[in-house]
Amino acid sequence: MTAFGKLVRTTAFRLTLFYLFLFALFAASLVGYFAWNTRRLITEQITTTVNAEVGEITDIYNRRGLRGLVFNIESRALRPGSNLYLVTTPTGVAIAGNVGSLAPGVISTIGWSETAYRRLEDQDRSDHRALVRVTELPDGIRLLIGRDLDERRRMFVIVAKAAQWSVLVVVVLGILGGIFVARRVLQRIDAMTGTTQRIMTGDLSGRLPVGRSGDELDRLAENLNAMLERIEALMKGLKEVSDNIAHDLKTPLTRLRNRAEDALAKSSCEADYRAALERTIEESDGLIRTFNALLMIARAESGQARGNMDDFDAADVASGIHELYEPLAEDDGMTLRLKTAPAPLHGNRELIGQALANLVENAIKYGKPAQAPQPGTVVSLDTRQILIEARREGDTVLLSVTDHGPGIPEADRKHAVERFVRLDSSRSQPGSGLGLSLASAVATLHGGELRLSDAHPGLVATLAIPFRNGASERLAAQTLDVPQKVA
Amino acid sequence: MLKESRTTLSTSDKQMRLLIIEDDRESADYLVKAFREVGHIADLAGDGEEGLAMAEGGDYDVLVVDRMLPKRDGLSVIGALRDKANRTPVLILSALGQVDDRIKGLRAGGDDYLPKPYSFAELLARVEVLSRRNVGPSEETTYRVGDLELDRLSHRVARGKDELTLQPREFRLLEYLMKHAGQVVTRTMLLENVWDYHFDPQTNVIDVHISRLRSKIDKGFDRPLLHTIRGAGYMIRDGIR
Numbered sequence: 001m002t003a004f005g006k007l008v009r010t011t012a013f014r015l016t017l018f019y020l021f022l023f024a025l026f027a028a029s030l031v032g033y034f035a036w037n038t039r040r041l042i043t044e045q046i047t048t049t050v051n052a053e054v055g056e057i058t059d060i061y062n063r064r065g066l067r068g069l070v071f072n073i074e075s076r077a078l079r080p081g082s083n084l085y086l087v088t089t090p091t092g093v094a095i096a097g098n099v100g101s102l103a104p105g106v107i108s109t110i111g112w113s114e115t116a117y118r119r120l121e122d123q124d125r126s127d128h129r130a131l132v133r134v135t136e137l138p139d140g141i142r143l144l145i146g147r148d149l150d151e152r153r154r155m156f157v158i159v160a161k162a163a164q165w166s167v168l169v170v171v172v173l174g175i176l177g178g179i180f181v182a183r184r185v186l187q188r189i190d191a192m193t194g195t196t197q198r199i200m201t202g203d204l205s206g207r208l209p210v211g212r213s214g215d216e217l218d219r220l221a222e223n224l225n226a227m228l229e230r231i232e233a234l235m236k237g238l239k240e241v242s243d244n245i246a247h248d249l250k251t252p253l254t255r256l257r258n259r260a261e262d263a264l265a266k267s268s269c270e271a272d273y274r275a276a277l278e279r280t281i282e283e284s285d286g287l288i289r290t291f292n293a294l295l296m297i298a299r300a301e302s303g304q305a306r307g308n309m310d311d312f313d314a315a316d317v318a319s320g321i322h323e324l325y326e327p328l329a330e331d332d333g334m335t336l337r338l339k340t341a342p343a344p345l346h347g348n349r350e351l352i353g354q355a356l357a358n359l360v361e362n363a364i365k366y367g368k369p370a371q372a373p374q375p376g377t378v379v380s381l382d383t384r385q386i387l388i389e390a391r392r393e394g395d396t397v398l399l400s401v402t403d404h405g406p407g408i409p410e411a412d413r414k415h416a417v418e419r420f421v422r423l424d425s426s427r428s429q430p431g432s433g434l435g436l437s438l439a440s441a442v443a444t445l446h447g448g449e450l451r452l453s454d455a456h457p458g459l460v461a462t463l464a465i466p467f468r469n470g471a472s473e474r475l476a477a478q479t480l481d482v483p484q485k486v487a
Numbered sequence: 488m489l490k491e492s493r494t495t496l497s498t499s500d501k502q503m504r505l506l507i508i509e510d511d512r513e514s515a516d517y518l519v520k521a522f523r524e525v526g527h528i529a530d531l532a533g534d535g536e537e538g539l540a541m542a543e544g545g546d547y548d549v550l551v552v553d554r555m556l557p558k559r560d561g562l563s564v565i566g567a568l569r570d571k572a573n574r575t576p577v578l579i580l581s582a583l584g585q586v587d588d589r590i591k592g593l594r595a596g597g598d599d600y601l602p603k604p605y606s607f608a609e610l611l612a613r614v615e616v617l618s619r620r621n622v623g624p625s626e627e628t629t630y631r632v633g634d635l636e637l638d639r640l641s642h643r644v645a646r647g648k649d650e651l652t653l654q655p656r657e658f659r660l661l662e663y664l665m666k667h668a669g670q671v672v673t674r675t676m677l678l679e680n681v682w683d684y685h686f687d688p689q690t691n692v693i694d695v696h697i698s699r700l701r702s703k704i705d706k707g708f709d710r711p712l713l714h715t716i717r718g719a720g721y722m723i724r725d726g727i728r
Contacts, residue, residue, distance in 0.1 A: 281606070281718070288604055289687050296686075323656055324682055327695040354686040 012185045016178025023174065024167050031163035038155055043131065046147040047112070050133050053083065053145050061137050069141075070096040083147050084117060084130055090140030099144070107142055110134050114149070129153070188217055192224075204232045245294065249287065256283045293434040300351060300441035312349045314397050314465075315340035318390035321356045329364050335385045336360070343392040343399075345465060347446045352399070352463070355442040355450075358435035359401040359461045360388060367403025367458065383457075395467045396448070404458035413452040439463060503527040503618045506545060508538030508564065509553040509580070518551065521607050535559025539567055547575055548618040551610070554581035554592065562595040569596040576617040580605070589685060608719035612671040619670065630665035633712055633725035635704060637665050646704055656681065657700050664713070664723040673720035697721055 007013055053076075061069040073085045077098035086097035092107050100118040111134065116127040132146030192208050199206045207228060208221040263276030322338040329336040345352070369383040383404040390399050408416050417440045439461070440450040448465035505522055507529055509515040515531050522529035530545065532538035535556040542550055542564070550568075554561040565577050579597040581588060589600040599613050630637045634647045642658055644651040653661065659681050664672055674693040678684050697713070705711045714722050 278718070284604075285606075292602075292687060320682065320684075324684075324692055324696075327699050328692045331695055350685060353684055357684075357686065 007179060007182050007186060010182040010186050013178045013182035016174060016181060020171060020174035020178065023170050027166045027170055028163060031159060031166065035156060035159040035163070038159065039152060042152045042155065046131050046149075047133075050083065050131075050145050050147060054133060054135050054143065057143060057145070058135065058137060061141070061143075066095075066139075066141065069137075069143075073097055083145055084119070084132060086144040088142045088144075090142065092142070095141075097144070102144075106132065107134060107144060110136055115146075117146070185217070192221065199228065204228070204235055241294075249290065252283055252287055252290075256280055256287075259283070290434065293438055296351075296354075297434065297438050297441045300438070300445040309347050310349065311344060311346050314343040314345045314352065314392075314399050315390040317349060317353050317356060318388050318399060321353060321360055322388050325357070325360045325364065329360075329386060332364055332368075333384060334364055334368070336364075337385055337387045338389075339387060340390040341392065343390050343397045345397045345467065347465065348442075351442045351445065352465075355439040355463055356388070356399055356401070358439050359463070360386070362435050362461070363401050363403040363405070363459070367405035369404060392467065397465045397467055398462055399465070400460055400462035402455050402458060402460045404455060407454055407457055407459040408452055410454070416452065417450060436461070501618075503548040503614070504546065505529045505549050505551060505614065506532060506538065506542055506547045507551045508532045508535070508542075508556060508561065509551070510534055510556050511553070518607075518610075522611075525611065533557075535561065535564050539564045542568055542575065543571065543573065549614050550575055550577045551614065552577055552579055552597070554579055554583060554588075562592065562597075565596040578610070578613055578617060580610075606718075608671070608716075609673050609675065612673045612676065612719060615670050616667055616672070616676070619667070630662070630668065632665055632668045632723050633710060635665070635712055635723075637661060644704075646708065651703055653700075653703060657696070657703065660696060660700055661704065661723075664721065667723075669722065669724045671716050671719045671722050676720070 057069065057072065060072050064072075069087060073087055073096045076082060077085050077096075082098065084097070084099050086099040086102070086107070087095045088107055089095060098120050100120040102117050103115040106113055106115045112131065113134070114129060114131055117130050117132075118127060129149045130146040131149055132144050135143045135145075137143055188209075188211070195206050195208050207225045210221045210225065211218045259276055259279055263273060267273050267276060318340050319338055322336055326336045363386045367386055385404065387402040388400075389402070390397070392398070417436050436450065436452075443450045443463045443465060446465045448463065451460075451462040451464055453460045453462070503522075505527055507515055507518050507522075509518065509531070510533055512533075515533070519529045519531050530541060530547075532541050536558045538550075538552065538556070539559060552561045552564060556564070559567075561579060561581075565579070568575065568577075576598045577596065578599045578601060579592040580601055580603060581592065582603045589602070592600045598617055601610060601613060628638065628640050630639070635644075636646075637644050637658075639662065644653050644658065644661065660677065663677065663680050675685075675687070677693050677696075678686075697715075701711075701713045705713055710725070712723050712725060714724065716722050
């Protein structure tokens with residue numbers, strides 16, 4: 001597309017053309033109205049003066065007769081810039097006046113008419129037009145008084161010229177303005193297009209230029225930049241995830257393959273094969289679990305799980321999870337305690353339950369006291385205790401799990417939530433490193449967050465979920481009408 | 488060898504007639520073969536239309552339906568059957584394993600939902616439980632296995648002459664096991680039906696509950712009733728097959 005073609009196609013230019021047309025129409029009608037009114041005014045003036053003169057002259061004729069009339073007419077006709085006068089006999093023979101010739105038949109028509117005429121004194125000049133009135137005086141004498149319409153014509157010419165010029169000026173200025181505006185907008189849009197094309201080719205760090213005027217294009221650019229920011233973060237996350245997946249899934253897959261190969265090469269009896277196959281199944285089950293957790297996180301993060309949200313009490317979830325994990329904790333030499341207050345919530349019960357279960361599993365796995373008690377010191381039972389708590393604080397529902405293990409150093413807390421991150425670098429404990437990621441994703445899905453803090457010593461992992469998250473406001477309002485369940 | 492291990496998985500006394508509607512040839516053949524090996528009759532339909540026609544025509548105990556099928560979607564097959572008042576239990580198999588997909592599947596008229604990939608033991612256990620459901624709801628107020636007795640109304644449990652004290656959740660666990668006495672019940676089935684959660688716990692949380700229950704009902708008795716079925720789950724029954 002040529003540069004001009006591009007310019008002409010811009011919205012700004014098209015809008016300019018449209019407004020131009022409107023303004024030209026407006027100017028033309030204004031001038032037209034003006035011209036029409038002027039013409040009317042001039043005609044009115046002519047008729048008034050002519051009528052007055054007809055009255056005067058009729059009076060003179062009545063008082064002084066034909067002689068007086070002729071004398072009067074001749075004297076009037078001599079005045080500069082005078083009207084047209086003609087006195088004729090009833091048969092149309094001129095007696096006095098300054099009219100040389102008239103269109104035929106005018107003198108015999110009583111009343112107003114417009115006619116071409118020629119004055120007596122300027123024979124050489126071409127026809128003029130005049131507005132005349134013919135009156136019949138007593139005795140059949142006809143009197144014609146008229147006024148040249150040249151003034152009216154000149155006026156009309158002036159107005160027409162003015163109209164032409166004003167429309168021309170409007171059009172030229174309008175087109176120039178349109179080109180200017182369109183070019184300005186086009187330049188900025190081109191800059192944006194250039195950047196987006198660069199981004200599309202893979203350079204996600206590009207940002208749109210933002211001007212200082214704060215106009216609509218700047219706001220658009222700002223918003224697009226914010227969007228790019230988010231996309232870049234997501235892409236970075238995605239890349240990290242795929243790197244991690246590649247690493248963390250390849251390891252068990254390699255292990256699985258090695259075992260199968262090993263069994264194939266070395267096993268001699270059925271029992272060996274059986275054991276190898278069982279381990280293979282175990283390993284693949286672990287892989288499947290990892291995949292499921294990854295999918296769950298991805299779904300929670302992308303907000304797809306927003307369906308299936310309903311109202312429930314977070315305290316019920318907490319006691320359910322407590323009940324589920326209590327024996328397991330006890331087998332591990334830990335005590336799982338529960339403390340709940342009613343905490344109504346709108347959300348996905350299943351996901352919240354799973355997130356809390358992950359936190360509890362983590363606490364059981366990693367929340368054991370850091371070192372064996374020093375001989376002689378009094379060890380309070382508390383350090384082997386894990387507390388599950390559900391409560392409501394203002395508009396936020398808090399589901400927390402507190403252990404008294406080594407905790408997570410503050411510097412590592414942000415990192416701990418990332419996928420596949422296992423702070424226990426020896427990886428001696430079984431686990432996929434996805435538990436906290438999932439809990440965090442679930443909290444984000446519900447408009448909340450996963451907070452990790454210090455329990456002095458130990459870790460407090462809290463799912464903080466706003467009671468009124470965007471989508472639930474309507475439902476939250478409904479629950480207020482429902483009588484509260486008596487706990 | 489594997490064949491033998493499978494036969495031990497099947498606990499149904501009755502031979503089941505199954506219809507498998509699955510378009511992936513390999514998994515379909517595997518399922519048909521596996522079900523036949525454990526002694527059930529399994530027919531195969533390769534697409535939704537064929538599956539619907541066969542399900543309407545044949546007298547099946549359970550339908551195993553893949554969600555994504557050519558010609559007609561699995562959920563629509565189930566919907567069409569339910570519209571014609573066909574109440575044959577349906578187990579949905581799906582690669583879409585997420586919670587909301589499961590709920591969608593159950594709302595469409597499915598009776599159970601199993602995400603892919605699944606273990607055959609899990610599928611078999613669920614199908615057998617479904618087939619029994621179709622026979623008629625077991626709404627007796629008292630369950631009996633050997634000398635173990637559970638009264639669902641008074642919440643009393645007794646083994647022989649000994650009264651057993653169970654926690655409420657232990658009672659529900661035992662109740663579910665006894666309702667499906669003689670059938671394999673998997674860990675996920677227990678988590679779903681006793682705790683109402685559908686996720687995969689990463690630890691052996693169910694096993695711990697079972698061992699607690701076992702210590703209450705089997706400890707000190709000669710004949711154990713609660714058995715662990717390797718690679719599948721648990722089963723309560725009198726004596727070992």
